[in-house]
Amino acid sequence: MAKLIMTDTKKIKKILRLLNRVYGKPERFKSEAPMDVLIRTILSQNTSDTNSDKAFAVLKANFKSWDALLKSNTKMISRLIRSAGLSNIKAKRLKDALSEIRRREGRIGLSRLKNFEIDVSLNYLRSLNGVGPKTAACVLLFGFGMPVMPVDTHIFRVTKRLGLIEKDIKVEEAHNVLSRKVPADLIYDFHLGIIEHGRRTCRAQNPRCGICVLYGLCMFKKKEYYRKKGEKS
Ligand code: SF4
Missing domain, CATH: 1.10.340.30 (Hypothetical protein; domain 2)
Known part of the structure; x- marks a missing residue:
C-alpha cells in the first residue's frame, strides 16, 4: 500500500513538472473572501x-x-x-x-x-x-487555502485517463481520492495545470494524444488510436 501511494505521488509530481514545462507554472488567482x-x-x-x-x-x-x-x-x-x-x-x-x-x-x-x-x-x-x-x-x-481538490469535468476526465482514479469512480468519491493522493502543497497548481491540459490537449472529444507530454504516463486505452488519428489529419 505504501509503495502504491509513493508511486502515485511520484507520478503526480512528474505530471506537474511536465505540465509546467508546456503551459508555464499556473498563475495563482488573487485570494478572495470565502x-x-x-x-x-x-x-x-x-x-x-x-x-x-x-x-x-x-x-x-x-x-x-x-x-x-x-x-x-x-x-x-x-x-x-x-x-x-x-x-x-x-x-x-x-x-x-x-x-x-x-x-x-x-x-x-x-x-x-x-x-x-x-x-x-x-x-x-x-x-x-x-x-x-x-x-x-x-x-x-x-x-x-485548505488542501482540498475541486473536481470539475476536466479534472475528472483527465485524471481518469491518466489512471489516477478508477474508471468507474463517482465524481463525489474522486474528490476524496484526489485530495488524499495529491500532496497538499501541490493541490492548487495540480488543479489549475490539469484544467489547462483538459482544455488545450486532453479534450473530451478528439484528445490530442500525438502532441501530449503526458503520453508516456497515460493509461487511456485509445491514446494510440488518437495519436495516429492526429498524424493523419
Ligand atoms: S495521452 Fe491523450 S488521453 Fe492521455 S493525457 Fe494525453 S491527451 Fe489525454
Whole structure:
C-alpha cells in the first residue's frame, strides 16, 4: 500500500513538472473572501468562466454587500445573473445559501470554517442548498487555502485517463481520492495545470494524444488510436 501511494505521488509530481514545462507554472488567482468564492462558484455551475465572471461582476456592481443581495427580490437577482444561465435556479440557490449562513452564523460570513477540520467544513458547505462537492472544495481551496481538490469535468476526465482514479469512480468519491493522493502543497497548481491540459490537449472529444507530454504516463486505452488519428489529419 505504501509503495502504491509513493508511486502515485511520484507520478503526480512528474505530471506537474511536465505540465509546467508546456503551459508555464499556473498563475495563482488573487485570494478572495470565502463568501465571494462561494457566490462565484455557484454562478459558475454548468457555464463558462467568462459567463459566470460577468454575472459576478454585475452582482458586485449592484449590491454593496451580500446582505443587500439577500434582502432583494429573487426575480431581480435572476435578471441580473442571466449571463450565467439557469438564472432562476441560481438566484434561488444564492438566496437560500445566504439565508442559511445568516441563520447559522448570525451574519453572512464563513470565517468560522477556518477553525474546523476539513471534513467538518466540507459537510457544513455541502449542507447548503445548491452546494455540491466541487463548490464546497473551491471555497476551501481558494477561500481558505485548505488542501482540498475541486473536481470539475476536466479534472475528472483527465485524471481518469491518466489512471489516477478508477474508471468507474463517482465524481463525489474522486474528490476524496484526489485530495488524499495529491500532496497538499501541490493541490492548487495540480488543479489549475490539469484544467489547462483538459482544455488545450486532453479534450473530451478528439484528445490530442500525438502532441501530449503526458503520453508516456497515460493509461487511456485509445491514446494510440488518437495519436495516429492526429498524424493523419
Ligand atoms: S495521452 Fe491523450 S488521453 Fe492521455 S493525457 Fe494525453 S491527451 Fe489525454
